[in-house]
Amino acid sequence: MMLAPPLSQPGVAIDMADGELSVFRDVFAAPESARTLQKLIDQSDWQQETLTLFGRTIAMPRLTTWYGDAPYTYSGIEHPARTWDPLVDGLRQKVESLTGQRFNTVLLNYYRDGRDSMSWHSDDEPELGLNPAIASLNLGATRRFRFRRKQDNTQTLAVALTDASLLLMAGPIQHHWQHALAKTKKILGPRVNLTFRQVRL
């Protein structure tokens, strides 16, 4: 009797106090990942968002775009509901089948090189509910994704997010930990990260 192939490959758990973290590696073959990265870079409607701090307007060190069935406010910027691009919707289906979770919004971050980054924050907006599952799909250059404990910044952890990797954050992680993507002086190629979330409708 032929056995049906498994619906998803298992993620590998990373030991973390007060948080659930797992990583899935090589969710695409290299040529597919490179093709998808290039299509996303070429076809997406990238924007450079700005932040006003103490009267100064600062350009975010990355480009972003989003899709979603529901509005989502992130970094103080409201992203209204927006029809899914078919390529990104296909990636959502893949991520849902790997993780067994449902997602109705995605933010795409385009890091053009090692100078682009994301500063310390938690994904703890009320519309995500208590203990949300957040899935982060990575294409392109490997970058270090860092965690630090909110109560004690000396407790840290870093995960190398390689091409075609998927990181799943769940449990109380957003209450206890912040995460960031640091700048690096190494000359690195482009990277696109897609962070899928489930906003309560």
Ligand SMILES: O=C(O)CCC(=O)C(=O)O
């Ligand atoms: O690019 C990354 O891996 C970080 C993305 C992230 O932290 C976010 O969108 O909240």
